Amino acid sequence: MDLFWRHGYEGTSIADLTAAMGFTPPTLYAAFGSKEDLYREVIQFFLLRSERRRMEAALEQPSAYAVLRFYLYAAAENFTDPQTPAGCMVATAALQCATENQPIVQEVARIRQQMLLAFVERLDVAKTSGELPATIDSLALAHFYTAIVQGMSVQAIDGASTNDLLAVADLALSAWPGTKDEG
Amino acid sequence: MDLFWRHGYEGTSIADLTAAMGFTPPTLYAAFGSKEDLYREVIQFFLLRSERRRMEAALEQPSAYAVLRFYLYAAAENFTDPQTPAGCMVATAALQCATENQPIVQEVARIRQQMLLAFVERLDVAKTSGELPATIDSLALAHFYTAIVQGMSVQAIDGASTNDLLAVADLALSAWPGTKDEG
DNA sequence: ATAATTATCTATCGATCACTAGAAAAATTT
DNA sequence: AAATTTTTCTAGTGATCGATAGATAATTAT
Numbered sequence: 001m002d003l004f005w006r007h008g009y010e011g012t013s014i015a016d017l018t019a020a021m022g023f024t025p026p027t028l029y030a031a032f033g034s035k036e037d038l039y040r041e042v043i044q045f046f047l048l049r050s051e052r053r054r055m056e057a058a059l060e061q062p063s064a065y066a067v068l069r070f071y072l073y074a075a076a077e078n079f080t081d082p083q084t085p086a087g088c089m090v091a092t093a094a095l096q097c098a099t100e101n102q103p104i105v106q107e108v109a110r111i112r113q114q115m116l117l118a119f120v121e122r123l124d125v126a127k128t129s130g131e132l133p134a135t136i137d138s139l140a141l142a143h144f145y146t147a148i149v150q151g152m153s154v155q156a157i158d159g160a161s162t163n164d165l166l167a168v169a170d171l172a173l174s175a176w177p178g179t180k181d182e183g
Numbered sequence: 184m185d186l187f188w189r190h191g192y193e194g195t196s197i198a199d200l201t202a203a204m205g206f207t208p209p210t211l212y213a214a215f216g217s218k219e220d221l222y223r224e225v226i227q228f229f230l231l232r233s234e235r236r237r238m239e240a241a242l243e244q245p246s247a248y249a250v251l252r253f254y255l256y257a258a259a260e261n262f263t264d265p266q267t268p269a270g271c272m273v274a275t276a277a278l279q280c281a282t283e284n285q286p287i288v289q290e291v292a293r294i295r296q297q298m299l300l301a302f303v304e305r306l307d308v309a310k311t312s313g314e315l316p317a318t319i320d321s322l323a324l325a326h327f328y329t330a331i332v333q334g335m336s337v338q339a340i341d342g343a344s345t346n347d348l349l350a351v352a353d354l355a356l357s358a359w360p361g362t363k364d365e366g
Numbered sequence: 367a368t369a370a371t372t373a374t375c376t377a378t379c380g381a382t383c384a385c386t387a388g389a390a391a392a393a394t395t396t
Numbered sequence: 397a398a399a400t401t402t403t404t405c406t407a408g409t410g411a412t413c414g415a416t417a418g419a420t421a422a423t424t425a426t
Contacts, residue, residue: 008279010193014414025415027374035414087278095275095340096191109341140350143338147351150337151330157278158292160326167323168330175358197384208385210404218384 001042006085009039009094009104039104043111046089050078055118064126065180068145069173075149076165079156087153090115116146132178141177148172184225189268192222192277192287222287226294229272233261238301247309248363251328252356258332259348262339270336273298299329315361324360331355 003012003020014035018025032038058071079087094101094108119142126132132141152165186195186203197218201208215221241254262270277284277291302325309315315324335348 006279007281008193010191011279011281011284013281013412015412023373024375026376026417029415030373092275092278092337095270095278095337096189096194098190098194098196101194112337112341137350140347141354143343143347144351144354147334147338148330149334151332151334154275154278154295154333154337155326155330158295164323164326167320168327171324171327171358171360174360175354177354177357196382198382207405209387209406212385213403 001046001089002085004039004042005046005089009035010097010101036101036104040107043090043093043108047111051088051090051115054078055115059122063179063181064122064129064131065173065176065178067122068176069169072145072148072152072169072172073166075152076162076169079153079165080160080162086159087157088149091150091153092157112146112150115149116142119145126178130179131181136177144175145172184229184272185268187222187225188229188272193280193284219287223290226273226276226291230294234271234273234298237261238298242305246362246364247305247312247314248356248359248361250305251359252352255328255331255335255352255355256349258335259345259352262336262348263343263345269342270340271332274333274336275340295329295333298332299325302328309361313362314364319360327358328355 003016007016014025014028017035017038018028021028028038032041054071054074058067058074061067061070075088078084090108090111094105097105120138123132123136123138123141127134127136127138132138148168152160152168155168156165186199190199197208197211200218200221201211204211211221215224237254237257241250241257244250244253258271261267273291273294277288280288303321306315306319306321306324310317310319310321315321331351335343335351338351339348
């Protein structure tokens with residue numbers, strides 16, 4: 001996971017992986033099938049351990065605004081955690097790949113769309129509860145906060161600090177067009 | 184440029200490039216030196232023709248707010264222009280590469296830092312002119328709008344429409360903490 | 367303890383990677 | 397028109413790519 005996270009799908013070779021894991025290619029292929037299968041498995045593992053956990057923890061917050069704040073603050077911390085590679089493993093992964101790796105590109109893009117839809121769902125709830133005006137376009141607002149997360153990931157990769165990203169998060173939250181009540 | 188833009192540095196092979204340009208590898212190497220040299224030249228060409236032009240046109244706007252609006256609207260249009268690959272060629276390029284290609288990663292990251300600093304400079308001017316409160320952190324605000332551009336690029340690659348990105352731009356502009364006067 | 371199974375190894379596959387020597391062709395100069 | 401220079405080609409370099417056949421070692425089952 002560390003290697004794919006740091007160097008991407010195409011930037012990580014089987015030789016890199018087997019050297020890091022301490023065994024030889026046949027073992028890797030017996031265990032995971034192919035490089036592509038392994039990457040898919042790693043992505044699912046990442047989602048389970050990091051992204052999905054972050055989203056689920058955020059969704060426990062009592063208001064849509066608090067959900068966003070929790071998620072963005074957690075992202076700022078996680079994206080700059082020195083114990084993991086910088087940025088998010090899915091938010092800015094597999095953006096450009098060779099033609100033969102388009103299945104990977106589409107897979108990761110599909111996961112990003114799911115992240116987007118998770119935001120949309122929570123924002124729709126916020127509209128029915130009155131936290132957001134009914135005139136608000138949930139999809140547009142979700143696009144905005146998703147873009148922020150993706151931009152934060154790029155900047156983390158470029159070396160931004162936790163505080164840099166927290167400031168970005170705060171500015172994004174200042175654009176919130178609904179109530180900021182906590183209950 | 185189209186190939187590197189669409190498939191990235193590692194996703195584009197010399198064979199891809201020579202096939203697209205209609206000649207053979209020795210011609211490419213005589214003309215450009217190496218794949219890395221060619222990529223650097225392509226990036227500079229892109230900056231000249233697209234990114235720098237967009238920034239310079241934006242900076243002709245009469246207020247900092249108008250500069251940002253112009254730049255973000257132009258980005259929304261350009262990132263989804265069907266005549267070019269989706270997204271920005273530098274905003275979301277070379278984020279993950281193999282160890283041997285780290286010079287490329289650093290080069291592109293350096294260019295993104297220059298984009299950031301261009302925003303910082305204009306925001307500092309806005310503080311002296313009173314468009315922005317003197318208490319505003321120019322660097323943080325620049326990080327925010329740069330993140331928006333990078334996020335818009337990711338979403339364009341994922342298939343977002345011009346209108347999707349314009350909505351993101353409008354929400355980002357709604358976070359502007361200064362005067363929105365046009366003069 | 368022996369047999370069957372599983373896991374991992376060495377060694378290598380053909381394909382492709384970025385790149386280049388030397389010949390042939392095209393353009394330019396005299 | 398002949399000589400020179402420049403350009404592009406054919407054909408290939410060694411290295412590395414993802415992936416695998418067959419042998420060996422370790423484990424599990426009987």
